[in-house]
Amino acid sequence: MSRKVQTSLLPETPTAEQVADYLREHPEFFVDHPAVLEELRIPHACGPAISLVERQLHLLRERNGALSHRLDEMIDTARENDLIFEKTRRLVLGVLQSASLEELARVLDRHLCFELRADRCELLIIDDEDAWIAAGVRRVERNEAMSIIGSLVDSRWAVCGELSDEEKYYLFIHDCHRIGSVALVPLMVSNVTVGVLAMGSYDRQLFHSSLGTLFLDYVGEVLTLTLPRLLDAVPPVAVNAE
Incomplete structure (x- = not known):
């Protein structure tokens, strides 16, 4: 008696006719289970089976569309990288060809404000004294600079975002109240x-x-390598004898 009960509890494999009857009663089955279609072998023949073939073709078209979209994204990324490379090449050549700090400042302003759509571009040289100001370049005293922006420029990596009013005034002075976002590139040796x-x-x-x-x-790396040469070319500050 026990053996018969155990045998009756085993699931029976449905017959082909039972499967066919189930699909007729549940025509939405492949809509709810589209992955099953990918594993079916369906002949290209007339009759009801053609709807399943069309469903498989539809799935293939969707996959091809997704792949095509991904390919377009990759092509757009490659084009963007080409533009970035060209911008970088022009900027680096301009920096290397600069013969003075003033010329370097013009190169940075021309390329960065135009290419990156920045509204202001300032180059600050951090030194032991606030001895002089070149056109487009400011020389600032180290202790004061570190007390105001030290936490922003204490690494080799650029930082972006919004700054405090004090930080913006120190960096830009003129029109600092209009500055909404800032990118800072530390120059480290x-x-x-x-x-x-x-x-x-x-x-x-x-x-x-x-x-x-x-x-x-x-x-920042290119500027760090270029600045010592340009700073060495700066004439010493004249001291008036009393």
Whole structure:
């Protein structure tokens, strides 16, 4: 008796006719289970089976559409990378060809404000004294600079986002109240911050905190290698004898 009960509890494999009857009673089955169609072998013949073939073709078209969309995204990314490379090439050549700090400032303003759509571009040289100001370049005293923007420029990586009023005034002075977002590129030599490239935008969303900084970090490396040569060419400050 026990053996018969156990046998009766085993699931029975449905017959082909039972499967056919079930599908007739549930015509929406393949709509709810489209993955099953990918495993079926259906002949290209006339009759009701053609609807299943069409369903499989529809799935293939959807997959092809998704792949085509992904390919378009990859092509757009490649084009964007080409543009970034060309912008970087022009900027680097301009920096390397600069013969003075003033010319360097013009190169940075021309390329960064135009290419990155920044509204302000300032180059600050951090030194032991506030001895002089070149056109487009400010030389600032180290202790004061570190007390105001030290937390922003104490690493080799660029930072983007919104700053406090004090920080914006220190970096840009003129029209600082209009600056909505800022990108800062520290210039470091032997782990010591020797300067900072500051770009400001009136748009609060342009230099948002999640913006990628690979391009800016590279610009910072090129500037760090170029600045010593240009600083050496600066004439000493004249001291009036009393």
